[in-house]
Amino acid sequence: MDLIWHSLIGNLAVSALTISLWVHVKRHLGDRLLPIKTVIFGGLLGIGAVATMLLSIEIRPGVYFDLRSSLVGTAALFGGPTAAVLSLLPPLLFRLYLGGQGALAGSMALAASALMGLAGHFWFRGKAVRLWGVVLLSCGIAGFTLLSLQLIPDIASQSAWQTVAMPVCLLSFAATLVAGYFIVAASKEASEREIITTAFVQTPDFAYVKNRKSQFVAVNTTTATFNGFDEPGEMVGLTDFDITDAERARQLYAAEQDSMENRRSITDVEEMVTDANGEDRWYSTSKTALISHEGEVIGIAGVTRDITRDKQIAADLRESRNRLSYVMTEMADGIALFHKEGTLMFLNDRYRDLFPLTKAVRRPGMDLRDILQAVQDTGEQLGLPDDRRAWSDAAMDALKDGGNEQIQMFDGRWLNLRTRPTLEETAIVIVSDISDAKGMELDLRSTTEKLQHLSEVDALTDLPNRRTFDSVLSREIARTDRSGTPLSLLMIDVDKFKAYNDAYGHPAGDECLRTVGRCMKEAVNRPMDLAARYGGEEFAVVLPDTDEDGAYHIALTIAKRLRDENLPHGASEKGRVTVSIGVASYCEGQHQRTAIDLISRADQALYGAKAAGRDQVNGRIHPEAVEMARPKPPVRCRL
Numbered sequence: 001m002d003l004i005w006h007s008l009i010g011n012l013a014v015s016a017l018t019i020s021l022w023v024h025v026k027r028h029l030g031d032r033l034l035p036i037k038t039v040i041f042g043g044l045l046g047i048g049a050v051a052t053m054l055l056s057i058e059i060r061p062g063v064y065f066d067l068r069s070s071l072v073g074t075a076a077l078f079g080g081p082t083a084a085v086l087s088l089l090p091p092l093l094f095r096l097y098l099g100g101q102g103a104l105a106g107s108m109a110l111a112a113s114a115l116m117g118l119a120g121h122f123w124f125r126g127k128a129v130r131l132w133g134v135v136l137l138s139c140g141i142a143g144f145t146l147l148s149l150q151l152i153p154d155i156a157s158q159s160a161w162q163t164v165a166m167p168v169c170l171l172s173f174a175a176t177l178v179a180g181y182f183i184v185a186a187s188k189e190a191s192e193r194e195i196i197t198t199a200f201v202q203t204p205d206f207a208y209v210k211n212r213k214s215q216f217v218a219v220n221t222t223t224a225t226f227n228g229f230d231e232p233g234e235m236v237g238l239t240d241f242d243i244t245d246a247e248r249a250r251q252l253y254a255a256e257q258d259s260m261e262n263r264r265s266i267t268d269v270e271e272m273v274t275d276a277n278g279e280d281r282w283y284s285t286s287k288t289a290l291i292s293h294e295g296e297v298i299g300i301a302g303v304t305r306d307i308t309r310d311k312q313i314a315a316d317l318r319e320s321r322n323r324l325s326y327v328m329t330e331m332a333d334g335i336a337l338f339h340k341e342g343t344l345m346f347l348n349d350r351y352r353d354l355f356p357l358t359k360a361v362r363r364p365g366m367d368l369r370d371i372l373q374a375v376q377d378t379g380e381q382l383g384l385p386d387d388r389r390a391w392s393d394a395a396m397d398a399l400k401d402g403g404n405e406q407i408q409m410f411d412g413r414w415l416n417l418r419t420r421p422t423l424e425e426t427a428i429v430i431v432s433d434i435s436d437a438k439g440m441e442l443d444l445r446s447t448t449e450k451l452q453h454l455s456e457v458d459a460l461t462d463l464p465n466r467r468t469f470d471s472v473l474s475r476e477i478a479r480t481d482r483s484g485t486p487l488s489l490l491m492i493d494v495d496k497f498k499a500y501n502d503a504y505g506h507p508a509g510d511e512c513l514r515t516v517g518r519c520m521k522e523a524v525n526r527p528m529d530l531a532a533r534y535g536g537e538e539f540a541v542v543l544p545d546t547d548e549d550g551a552y553h554i555a556l557t558i559a560k561r562l563r564d565e566n567l568p569h570g571a572s573e574k575g576r577v578t579v580s581i582g583v584a585s586y587c588e589g590q591h592q593r594t595a596i597d598l599i600s601r602a603d604q605a606l607y608g609a610k611a612a613g614r615d616q617v618n619g620r621i622h623p624e625a626v627e628m629a630r631p632k633p634p635v636r637c638r639l
Helices: 002-029 034-054 068-098 103-123 131-149 158-202 221-226 246-262 308-330 349-353 356-361 368-378 388-401 435-456 466-483 497-504 506-523 548-565 595-611
Strands: 057-060 063-065 206-211 216-219 266-274 280-291 297-306 334-339 344-347 403-409 414-421 426-433 487-494 530-535 538-544 579-586
Touching (some): 002 158, 034 068, 068 103, 068 131, 131 158, 206 221, 246 297, 334 349, 349 356, 349 426, 356 368, 368 388, 388 426, 414 435, 435 466, 466 487, 466 538, 466 595, 487 497, 487 506, 487 548, 487 595, 497 506, 506 530, 506 538, 548 579
Antiparallel strands (some): 206 216, 206 297, 266 280, 280 297, 334 344, 403 414, 414 426, 487 538, 487 579, 530 538
């Protein structure tokens, strides 16, 4: 029993030695091609497997026990098919050479170990092998080793199980686990070391390490290339005296020695250096002393950055700020920068001057709500709404959503406030004095209103003109046609007006027309009604929602008011100025209405009034014969 344990522990030592040897070989191989490393890995573990077989113990004639399967399975797991074949062939051939009763079982165990390792390899393809995969492989190899022992006669007995099977299985598990663990750990260490090395070599800054004598021990590619070397290794052993002028080298050497002597770091030291092309460039350098585990200073590490572009950007930024400050000071508009929560962050003098009554509170750090309260207290802004809280909330919302507002100041000035949010949770407020533009706008609006009035109103009578009449009548025709409400129209003509002009002159004729227009205005006083000059001595009245009886009553009222004016008219048999009136109506519920039809019917009624002797309404009733206060018989709507 002791002999078996001693032999297997010797196997375990050989396995560990083989793995250790591979770790060192791999470290020296460095960045060589992966296939080369795979071949060496598989071959080395195959030789190790044979070495374990040389230390195996023969329990029965032709039956040998060792830990060769552990190395074969490990090679397959970490190296793949190539490593599996290279590690499998040497021990397999050697076992077949030894022959004996256990040759078949031993060969099967080797092949099974390789297959289990390959299964794990393909499972982790493209990824690093994890420790739990090693544990599974260890269990698989130990289990299959136990199974293969059952195939050998006399080994499956209880006593043989205790003396042989249990040690073999346990140490097979341990050998595989130890081998896999060291390879995983070594791979992780190598990966981390490669990352650190790559980062050092490929960093765009100048990185370097010097020994206690300020000689370069390691430099990155950037440092080597800048100093004219093809490979970083060419600078190893050199000093600054070999790559720069003597004066600068002395300064660098003195600073580094002082840093190492006093264990002080050199931080962000800026200097300007003229490069090989004669251009001045700026560099920032930081260095720190390197201290060993024993507490001794063993060197210094440094990083130098080219900050020429940063210096230029900083200079451009200062110049831009100076220009911006000048422009903002001299510009005609006021500018203020608010945080979205309402804090005033920046303002120019023009912004403050545009608000003389609240100038004192408009300064950085003040809250917009306090500024608005001051505006309210001083009465600086006119036309503030009654709901001051809603006004203040709207101003705060504008900082987030933007807005445009025109306000009138206490002194008559008009200001335009444009608020524009930015991406930095701030809002820019631009204030412009638009008093002159506002005055021009108001003048233009007044002129526009006057022109519109002139285009819609008859200049002589101050009544709406023919254009307005046509528009209103067309609108009311459409509206009442939809609603089915009544609509009436009066067509009015001044009797013998040409004779009046000939007898009294055109100025008197104009005054006569103005009198007729005034009488119409006095009789037609509902907002919806329209009394208009139709043309020449003709007038018209549109009466929405008015039936024929109502229209007839208004017509009589107009005629009576004109008679009451008692304008003399010697050329008329009436002896005074009179009018003839035609009435036409659409009754309630009547549809398919048109302006042409209504005007035509009113004209026909007007002609009837004139034919009946003038001073008539529809030629049926003489106004003088009707008492206005007496109820009138209903007039039937003519369809």
